[in-house]
Amino acid sequence: MVYLTLAGAILAEVVGTTAMKYSNGFSKLVPSLITGFSYAVAFILLAQTLKTMAVGTAYAIWAGVGTAAIAAIGIVFIGESVTVAKIIGIVLVIGGVVVLNLGGIH
Template sequence: MGYLLLAGAIAAEVAGTTAMKYSEGFSKLVPSLVTVVGYLVAFYLLAQTLKTIEVGTAYAIWAGIGTATIASIGMLFLGEAVNAAKLAGIVLVIGGVVLLNTGGAH
């Protein structure tokens, strides 16, 4: 159940961050509200996750997968540059999350 809650926290954070891009500095109401609600839901679900998953593991997954997802969304849908350094960074972030999970499982 913890990892399901964590997935929800990641999705809410990604939605909130994506909406922030469209809020134009919080000058547009609807994207601004989506940003605030997204982050409130993300932190609530992350807090629930911490009941069953260690904080270091949960936060690393939340931050790492969220960052990799936002970077991918930027490159795929928002016209951000795609280059080898960005792709390598995403791979390293995901690799770090996997390494933390496999190291923490023993």
């Protein structure tokens, strides 16, 4: 259940960050509202996750998976450039999250 809550926090953060891209510096109302709401949900769910998961592990997963997802969304849907360095960085972030989970940091 804790990983489901964390996944919800990650999803909300990714939605909020994607909406922020379209808010035009918070000058467009709907994307700005989506950003604020999504970040509020993300922090609420992350706080719930922290009740039963170590803060270092939870934050590493939240930040790492969120970063990788946003980078992938930028490449696939927003048309941001793809470079070898960017791909290697995404792979390293995902690898770091996997190692943290396998290492049993709790």
